[in-house]
Amino acid sequence: MPLPRFDRLPAERRELILGVARRHFAEHGTEGASYNKIIEAAGVSKTAAYHYFDGREDLLVAVLDGVLERLLDALGPWVPARNEADFRSRFTAGSASLAAHLRDHPEDLALADAAIGRTPAGPWLDWFGALVTDGQRLGVIRTDVDHGLLVSVTAAVIQAADAWALARMTTEPLAEAADLPEGEASAQLWSLLHGLWRGAATAAATAAGEDPTNAR
Structure with a gap:
């Protein structure tokens, strides 16, 4: 699940990140989508990304829960x-x-x-x-x-x-x-x-x- 700092983001920003991730996972598969490409497309730095999620699987869980x-x-x-x-x-x-x-x-x-x-x-x-x-x-x-x-x-x-x-x-x-x-x-x-x-x-x-x- 997302880390607490992600939940403190504005709702529009959270949905943008999850929407980009959802698109990548849908297009490339839950195993094939690249975490680095997802955060880059969402405009999130690697440093910030690891303040929001523990990693790729954590982001995937958030997407699937949605x-x-x-x-x-x-x-x-x-x-x-x-x-x-x-x-x-x-x-x-x-x-x-x-x-x-x-x-x-x-x-x-x-x-x-x-x-x-x-x-x-x-x-x-x-x-x-x-x-x-x-x-x-x-x-x-x-x-x-x-x-x-x-x-x-x-x-x-x-x-x-x-x-x-x-x-x-x-x-x-x-x-x-x-x-x-x-x-x-x-x-x-x-x-x-x-x-x-x-x-x-x-x-x-x-x-x-x-x-x-x-x-x-």
Whole structure:
């Protein structure tokens, strides 16, 4: 984390330094970006830089923490739903907001996996933990699978779905891709996760000779 002297800088100066670092890490990778080039581009002397950060890794942590904070802000806090329809509506809105943020902030997109992976048991999975717990309360999500596994799988599927939707938006004509985050992508994401979440009910319905699409 930044040293106390960095926190005493004006907010605009802190954001400039972190913004330059974020751009370099996004363009060159978390392993390939040069610390010296970053501080030079930010207009910071080597002497001053070591008053602000212990070194390159310290600066990287500050950048990734900022990325994760923005991803969580895009999702918004999970608020317990009133019923299954409200649960789906809240889930769809959150995933669409996250996809839109990643679409509009390519540097955050480039660093999202590193930011999320830096604290695997931190606030990112806490958000999905709240979602899964609420879904189980409502009977939307199965309870025969370990809670932690469901949380991890749900988070991983959403990350993969966002990457899929954004990749399609960059390779397909605008007319075909314009509604992906809120439309096709959200519908397919819900269908995929709902199948995972309701697997036990679907399997039971199939074994009983019923139409599995009728299983809640």
